[in-house]
Amino acid sequence: MKRSCVFETRTLFTFENYDLAATLCSGQAFRWKLQSLGWESVVAGRWIRLNQTAKGIGAETALPQSDWRWLRHYLQLDLDFPSVLKSFPPDEHLTRASSACAGLRLLRQDPWECLASFILSSTKQIVQIQQIVELLCERFGEPVTISEGAERWFSFPSATRLAACTESELRACKMGFRAPYLSAAARMVAAREIDLEALKDLNVLQARAELIRIPGVGRKIADCVLLFGFGFQKAFPVDVWIMKALRQLYFPGRRVKQPRLIVFSEKYFGENAGYAQQYLFHYMRTQHSRPKRKRNRGNI
DNA sequence: GCCCAGGTGAAGC
């Protein structure tokens, strides 16, 4: 048994087949920045830098750590990944999508940060969500200790802090009509009217119903929070990309409406539907992205 | 100028 109490600012997670870049940029988390020395962000209140190496994932913090479980948890390094793949229904689309980026993983994020971020996500592109979240953190987060040479970083602002903001302070972070939604969510969470901590003990239906009580949170945003913040692997967020994927791949040439697609996804993709969803999402955005508009119109 | 973006809620039929 090793119970050495070693404090280090660096560690290496030996790991095969984890695509850090794809995972950090796949629209589940919005605070990762590729800087000159690696991927930087704030996780569990700590500044962190990650690097993909030949042996796995290198990590560096500003303050010495005796225990890296918080980061293993965030990166979900202990997930039995092969059994996730085995649980997928056998179909060519899903096989193609998951082999297109086999190292893509789901993260396990802080539920409040995840909830707040996805409230800001509605009809926004991922880059724009990142910009809004960054402004929010700069203005209302707390500075965190960084390594020498890194740029400044802030924690994600607490629900209590955001509950104290005026609507115009929030709107000044470019979030537009989402400001009152974020404000209401912050107040409900700060007042324990919604107990985020308790959601993990509920089943997925109960937990979803709780989240949907928050104004501005519908089925899609709730499912993002269930999946990325709580690890309900059955949650299957249906956004515009997934809708496109389901229609093209599973219902080609038919006019299927969203409610039917949701019912289909609930039955079809199984216990780890959320993972299937992430592969389809990534696949659509990278391989099937909309062809550039032709500039040359005269040429038929 | 146009259309679209990890949507939702409310109003209109």
Place this chain on the structure above:
DNA sequence: GCTTCACATGGG
């Protein structure tokens, strides 16, 4: 019950 629309803002 369904369908349509407003809601800010910025990128392509």
